[in-house]
Amino acid sequence: MTITTDNYESWFYRYSEGELNESERREVEAFAAQHPALADELSLYDPGLKLQAAPMVYADKERLMHREQRTVPLWRWAVAACLAATMVTVVWLFTFDRQADGPIVAQATLPQPLPEQQPATVAEPATVVESSTPVITKRHRPHSTARFSTLSSKPTETAKADPTADMVAAEPVSPMDEEPQPVVPVKDEPTVVIHHEIYVVADTEPAPVEEGTATVEPENAIEGILAFGRSLGARLRAERLRAQGNAKMALASL
Amino acid sequence: MTQKEYNNGVKLWADDVYRFAIHCCGDSEGAKDGVQEAFASLWEHRENVSETKGKGFLLTCVHNWAMSQHRHQKVHEDSLRDLASETTTAPDTRFDLREALQKAAEKLPEIQRSALLLKDVEGYSCREIAEILHLNETQVTVYLYRARISMRKTLIALGYDNNN
Structure with a gap:
């Protein structure tokens, strides 16, 4: 490739930058000798005349960066949702079973008052329970349902009113089968001993119904709690009346 | 070019690209726009640009951006230059x-x-x-x-x- 007036600039540049060999340099010099105007132009070229770099800092580099974006696949969300639903279900079932398997038996028993001190008005409740021993009702419950048993003032009527209710016999269970506390008669004042206890009944074999113990089965735990509250309130009222010296009213309040 | 290589390139090349953009357009604010466009283009084409070619790609983008800016502003600048030449003395x-x-x-x-x-x-x-x-x-x-x-x-x- 020879130097011409069409490509001399590239040749001149390489000549000035020292990129040509000896023969090429001589060819350029010969061409410049033949073209004085271009030779004057070549004399203006100064390879040392370079632009100087001023220090520049781009301060907003953080905006140019791209942070890693964590994208969770859809199937992972689905698995997490299934696990969460399973855990909620298990916890719910566990809680429900505990409520169902642990029915509360609220039983209020009255000791048999002394015959000569027992007023006629309270004779009937006093005969409800022949023994003041706490009892636990046993019954078979195929379904997990909260059940409560309370002592009714009229057990036979309750049993009749709900023939489907499988009334169960009350039988002493250790360690609950304590001896009834002796009743110490007070002069001119009937003695009232109130037993109010709660037992948890386990699922056992169904037991025969025995007269003298009545169980009332609320449909849910709230009713049982309310029954317990009523029984407790009656006991407190009786205690208060007894403290006031009104034994008759105390028995009547029960 | 991976994301890590891109972010590393931002740290290494942003200053040089910014300087080149300033020399191209003569305006620091406009140069920032050129730098942002260049890096946005690099991120968009990062799959096809190797790390060794990253800076060259950015400078190409800045040059093309400056050329387009120059074409858009040429008429306006010519009119301003004509006006300035009338008032400039020595x-x-x-x-x-x-x-x-x-x-x-x-x-x-x-x-x-x-x-x-x-x-x-x-x-x-x-x-x-x-x-x-x-x-x-x-x-x-x-x-x-x-x-x-x-x-x-x-x-x-x-x-x-x-x-x-």
């Missing part, structure tokens, strides 16, 4: 050599200035400049030759003739 020769070189470079055509910047400031070879500016190597040498001759003439006109 050229201010109280420059130092660095300012004189900068002023002389501003008078160069866009392609010549870009080639000169890449050669002198960024230190690229003619072959690399040709890749960045999408030229052949002979064209780059021609542009560089013309740029240096033009700058020399400008410096002589400004009173900075280093031969004197």
Whole structure:
């Protein structure tokens, strides 16, 4: 490739930058000798005349960066949702079973008052329970349902009113089968001993119904709690009346 | 180019790209736009750009962006230049050599200035400049030759003739 007036600039540049060999340099010099105007132009070229770099800092580099974006696949969300639903279900079932398997038996028993001190008005409740021993009702419950048993003032009527209710016999269970506390008669004042206890009944074999113990089965735990509250309130009222010296009213309040 | 390589490139190249953009357009605020566009383009094409070619890709983007900006503003600048030439008296020769070189470079055509910047400031070879500016190597040498001759003439006109 020879130097011409069409490509001399590239040749001149390489000549000035020292990129040509000896023969090429001589060819350029010969061409410049033949073209004085271009030779004057070549004399203006100064390879040392370079632009100087001023220090520049781009301060907003953080905006140019791209942070890693964590994208969770859809199937992972689905698995997490299934696990969460399973855990909620298990916890719910566990809680429900505990409520169902642990029915509360609220039983209020009255000791048999002394015959000569027992007023006629309270004779009937006093005969409800022949023994003041706490009892636990046993019954078979195929379904997990909260059940409560309370002592009714009229057990036979309750049993009749709900023939489907499988009334169960009350039988002493250790360690609950304590001896009834002796009743110490007070002069001119009937003695009232109130037993109010709660037992948890386990699922056992169904037991025969025995007269003298009545169980009332609320449909849910709230009713049982309310029954317990009523029984407790009656006991407190009786205690208060007894403290006031009104034994008759105390028995009547029960 | 991976995301990590891209972010590493931001740290390494942003200053140089910003300097090149300022030399191309002469406006720091406009240069920031050019830098952002260049890096956005690099991120978009990161799958096809290797890490070794990243800076060259960015400079190419800045050059293309500056060329497009130059075309859009050319008519407006010409009208302003004509207006300024009527009121300008004598050229201010109280420059130092660095300012004189900068002023002389501003008078160069866009392609010549870009080639000169890449050669002198960024230190690229003619072959690399040709890749960045999408030229052949002979064209780059021609542009560089013309740029240096033009700058020399400008410096002589400004009173900075280093031969004197």
